[in-house]
Amino acid sequence: MIKVVFNVHAPRQNVYAILTDYAAYKKWVPGCERCDVLSSTGNVTETQVVMNSAKRMELTLRFEAEPIQSLRFRMTKSRDLKGYSGTYRLMTAADQKGTVVIAELEIDAGFMAPKFMVDRMATKALQDTGEALNGYLKQAPSPAVAAPQRPRAEKEMKPRRSKHVLRVVKTQAGYRVWLLGEILDMAARGDKPGQP
Amino acid sequence: MEKQSASVVPGDPALVYEILTGYEDIAEWMPHVAAVKLLAKEGDLVLAEVQMQGQKQRRFTMECIHSRAKEVIWRPVESDIPISQVRWDLAATPEGHCTVSLAIDRRLSLALFSWGGIRFARPRQWLRALRNQVSLFQPGLQLPDSEGEKILEIVETNEGLVCWIRGRKYNLVAAAGEQPR
Numbered sequence: 247m248i249k250v251v252f253n254v255h256a257p258r259q260n261v262y263a264i265l266t267d268y269a270a271y272k273k274w275v276p277g278c279e280r281c282d283v284l285s286s287t288g289n290v291t292e293t294q295v296v297m298n299s300a301k302r303m304e305l306t307l308r309f310e311a312e313p314i315q316s317l318r319f320r321m322t323k324s325r326d327l328k329g330y331s332g333t334y335r336l337m338t339a340a341d342q343k344g345t346v347v348i349a350e351l352e353i354d355a356g357f358m359a360p361k362f363m364v365d366r367m368a369t370k371a372l373q374d375t376g377e378a379l380n381g382y383l384k385q386a387p388s389p390a391v392a393a394p395q396r397p398r399a400e401k402e403m404k405p406r407r408s409k410h411v412l413r414v415v416k417t418q419a420g421y422r423v424w425l426l427g428e429i430l431d432m433a434a435r436g437d438k439p440g441q442p
Numbered sequence: 443m444e445k446q447s448a449s450v451v452p453g454d455p456a457l458v459y460e461i462l463t464g465y466e467d468i469a470e471w472m473p474h475v476a477a478v479k480l481l482a483k484e485g486d487l488v489l490a491e492v493q494m495q496g497q498k499q500r501r502f503t504m505e506c507i508h509s510r511a512k513e514v515i516w517r518p519v520e521s522d523i524p525i526s527q528v529r530w531d532l533a534a535t536p537e538g539h540c541t542v543s544l545a546i547d548r549r550l551s552l553a554l555f556s557w558g559g560i561r562f563a564r565p566r567q568w569l570r571a572l573r574n575q576v577s578l579f580q581p582g583l584q585l586p587d588s589e590g591e592k593i594l595e596i597v598e599t600n601e602g603l604v605c606w607i608r609g610r611k612y613n614l615v616a617a618a619g620e621q622p623r
Contacts, residue, residue, distance in 0.1 A: 249519045251481070251489060251503045337482035337489065346482040346489055348505070348519075369520065407457070407579045409598040417590035427574035 247332075247352045248368040252376030256383045258336050258345045262314045264379065265334055268293050274382035276374040289313065292322070300367060305330060329354030347376065443550075447565035448543040453576035455511040455532040455540040461575050462514045462530055465490045465506070471575035474562050486510075489519075494562075524548055525563055544569055 254261050264270070268291055271281035277299030284292040289311040297303045305324035311317045320331035332351035339346050349372045355364045413424040420433040451458055461471070465488060468478045474495050481489040481503065488506040502521030508514050516528040527547040532540050544565040595606040596614075603614035 249505075251505075251519050253481070337484050337487070340480040340482050348489070406598070406600050407460070408581070408600075409578045410580070410595075411578075411598055411603070412594065412596040413592065414594040415590045416593050421593070422590070427577050 247350055248365055248372060250349050250351075250369060250372035250376065252347050252349065252373070252379075253339065254345045254347055254376070254379055254383065256344060258314055258338055260383065261336055261345045261347065261379070262311075262317075264382065265317050266291075266309070266311050268309065271295070274378050276371065276378050299371070301326065303327060327354065328356045347379075349375065443548040444545055445548065445563065445565050446543065446545045447569055448541060449569040449573065450535060451540045451542050451569075451573050451576050453540055453580065454538055455534050457579055458532055458540045458542060458572070458576060459508075459511040459514065461572065461579075463488070463506070463508055471571050473564075473567050473571055492518075523562075524550070542569060542572065 264274075268281050268283055271278045275281075277297050278295065279298045279302075280294070280296040282294045284294055284306070286292070291309045291311075293307050293309065295305055295307050297305070303324065303326040305327060306322045307319050307330070308322050309317060309319045314336065316333055316335045318331075318333045321327060321329060324330065330351075330353055332349065335348040335350075337346045337348070351368045351372055353364050353368050410424070411426060415422045415424075420431065423430040423432060461467075465478050465480050469475045475492060476495040477493040479491045479493075481491055483489075486508040488508070490504050490506060492502055492504050494500045502523050503519040505517045505519050506514065507517075512532055514530040514532075518525055525546060526549040527545075529545045529547075531543040531545075533543075535541055546563045546565050546568075548563055591608075592606070593608060597604050597606075601613060602616075605612045605614050
């Protein structure tokens with residue numbers, strides 16, 4: 247399973263809306279020649295997709311969406327591939343300015359194509375998809391959806407534990423300095439630590 | 443290829459968990475890590491971008507999965523880092539400390555040789571660093587063989603940096619416009 251993380255400069259709702267607009271895939275998904283919706287029930291959609299990048303492939307993909315959270319897809323029929331499945335998982339970026347997408351893709355091309363080569367192509371395909379998605383959003387922005395009010399960050403709300411930074415103790419032998427977990431002994435002038 | 447190590451850390455599991463999941467502060471204590479940027483956080487899943495020390499271009503995304511005060515798992519995503527998973531298991535000891543078991547799954551990668559990946563994946567070194575970091579948060583900081591007069595103490599608290607000089611408390615205020623060097 248290949249995993250790629252990319253940032254999309256748009257609210258999560260917009261990203262979800264684009265990812266689930268299957269008929270529009272041909273407008274932005276790299277290598278997508280056609281994407282026809284065959285059936286749709288609730289959040290499950292069956293599509294007929296034609297991809298034309300390294301090789302022209304026709305496959306039937308079933309998409310299962312979990313609104314604004316994730317989109318799973320898996321191949322149900324294809325003459326060219328043995329398996330094709332993956333997920334887009336959406337997370338609101340920590341800076342609240344966009345969406346972080348965790349994209350996973352598994353391609354089984356059978357005996358004819360070595361796995362390392364297929365994995366490399368899958369990685370490239372996911373990275374290109376991330377770029378294309380950002381490009382598509384810039385070019386044809388979907389209606390802005392107000393980002394939900396952000397709850398105050400956990401770090402701000404939680405009281406911080408006290409953290410010791412430095413302690414200096416005057417001992418009989420001189421000074422003992424504790425600095426961020428390390429102890430240093432300093433003798434008084436003319437003395438050596440540990441010597442009377 | 444899994445490397446394992448375990449150690450009793452003098453702190454409760456909640457504190458150890460807080461340190462392990464405080465991603466923005468991990469560079470403070472984790473060997474060879476220069477900076478960590480939080481990308482996204484949702485429930486028990488966190489995505490963070492890690493930058494290695496001395497390698498400005500060497501960044502990777504890490505997927506972090508937590509189970510409160512019990513388990514922390516880190517998995518690098520799309521990276522040539524020679525680690526496939528890091529797993530920290532936490533268990534309370536009867537004395538109120540925490541047994542930390544660390545397992546690092548290493549994977550074969552050319553990066554093992556090209557950028558000191560071997561040096562990076564050392565469970566014992568990581569556990570030592572964690573123990574040290576935990577010690578900073580101990581409320582009753584004990585210095586071995588340090589009977590004597592407490593001259594100076596600086597503690598980072600909710601109020602900011604607090605300094606005691608011969609028992610007198612001062613609140614330190616950051617100088618405006620000064621950037622950390």
